[in-house]
Amino acid sequence: MQSAWYPIALAEGLERGTSVGTRLFGRELVVWRDAAGSSHVWEDRCPHRGMRLSFGFVRDNHIACLYHGWQYDASARCRYIPAHPDLAVPNSIRVATYASLERLGFVWAYGELDRADPEPLQFAERTVTPVRSLYVEATTAKVLDALASTIDRAVDNAASGTQCSRTASLVSLAISGDEILIAVQPLSEQETALHIVIAGPADVHRGASQKRISAWSEALRRKLETSTSQIRPGATS
């Protein structure tokens, strides 16, 4: 995995007090939102016996492991071990974390564990209307190729304005009058997630536009999963 920012969820879809497991290049992550509204992205592994923390549950500002109930606070430190209720838990017991932030309606994680000061995410904040996350059984390269065939412009650190580069994690498209932003998450060798928002405020875009773009994305998914050949013959990027 490259050291770069990757989208891993639609921010609005992650409700307070919930967690969900996800993947980046096959590595397991847990993303959760505490009761105060902050989101966190950690390695999905309990330091005790390795249970996936996404199988546990969120209470207030901590996450509790399903196996033996060890509790981790928002800084990923273990604060409570039910089998030893009086123990002052050593600070060294902590979950490995990914730097994360929310922008453009997506939760982003930096693809390197416990990296203290990652470079800033290049994209500027904008007002967006969330649409959905779409999970596709296709390689990220194939998804980007398909998006390139309808591309307006790719916005990534290296993109120069009109083409889609292979490392782009954010693509902008115009679809029947709406500008949509698609953040592309490489889940594994064969699976890719597309997190989709519309640029612009919700009072304008909710309802009809969301439905139209969601239906468009389902058609794209069908095309990606049925075609074995190149979407756009001869395409290079």
Add this chain to the structure above:
Amino acid sequence: MSEIRLYDFELDENCYKVRLLLSVLAVPYRKMAVNMIPGGEHLEPPLLALNPRGSLPILLDGELVLSEAEPIMIYLARAYDAADKWLPSDANGLAMVAMWLQFASRDLHAAWRARRHAMFDASGDEQALHHAARRAFRLMDDHMTAREFDDAAWFVGTAPSLADLALFPAIALSRDFAVEHETYPALRRWMRRVRAIPGFITMPGIPDYY
């Protein structure tokens, strides 16, 4: 009136559908525990006399003997939900609920078989069952994604119905056969709402914390 009897196997998701409905309707009943696995009691003469198909659940209410979860749910809703909250009486609502009930018994049967295969070594082509189960879950997630654009929280109409209760068990138990909830965000939000329905109960495999 004689007591309702439910022939039940605790670990079976079809039996759970009926227990869940009886609980939200607050209808009292007597649970007749059947040792389905490993005992195979549902295939012995006393239960075959009630249900020659050899399946659970079986419901007895007075003279009535019913098998299969979805018809039992329809009966209970009509008989014990005077307000028709769980099974709408209008043509559209009724047909939509019927469609999802059939989805629960047919399209989600692959999920039932995948879970049997994973937990009890039942026969089956694991890959094909997983594929079919994931396809059904995706259809459900697409449906609830579209519903959310209309500010709708439930599979049909403006309140929970039999559709929600019949569809919940398969996805809530999917981790029993190693299908995660990662790729079904709209179903995750909907499952939280189902869990908040008054009278909601869990079964083994569905944690009751939340």
